[in-house]
Amino acid sequence: MTSQRTTQGARPTFRRGGRRRRQCFCKESKVDYKDVSNIRRFITDRGRIEAGKKSGNCAKCQRTLTLAIKRARHLALLPYAPHHLRVTGEVAVSAKISEDDDAVVLTLRKSLMRSSNPLSKLKSLRSHLLRIPNRNQDQKFNQRLQ
Template sequence: MTTEATNRPSDGPQGARPPGPPGGRPQGGPGGGRPGGRPGGRPRGRLVPRRRVCTFCVEHIKIVDYKDIDKIRRFVSDRAKIEPRRRTGVCAKHQRALRIAIQRARHIALIPFVAHHSFPSVRR
């Protein structure tokens, strides 16, 4: 006796796969497999973020200058960390150039390495 469930190549030797709909994904609701989803598939209230374009590419900047602190400071967080590409929208080529420019600006003290210095008071 041969059934469809026993002839699947993804089944192991024991056939320990739980029974479910074909395709391997459980159907949770009417909206694209999500519980409580909408018929269109996209949950209500969620907006798809717009693709950001690289500001350096738009302005046709080939070299990121470490002396241009106003432009560089936008890509450094309030905790003095370099912001990632997914947050700033800078392309990979300009992110590498930006990292080098920020490091150079830090070495000559144009941009701080840390957010603020707080020295603990020493009690004797």
């Protein structure tokens, strides 16, 4: 005897999700590494190439797209890292310097003094060396810079 299902204890009907429609551009246009605005749609916000399943490309178009993205990155049309920050300005240096750091600074200074053209090298390192707390050697060194 067959019984009818009631809505009270019955399982919910299974709904199948529709497949995402393919957006292959093999029919639209040719993929070109120079067309950066078109290629950028297939790169995530973290700079990764989207998968073919997610973007909706067929395997052939995904391979050509990947090659075009890599070529554009190589030619610096697209960045490898999406938001590369360039930090400029002074770097904070702690006031307390260990004895090892003092030894490194002293050897660096001695090697600069012995070089054939020390003024050009000294001027480039001046900002770093002047941040070190003043000591007897620092006073002599600062006098030589000026």
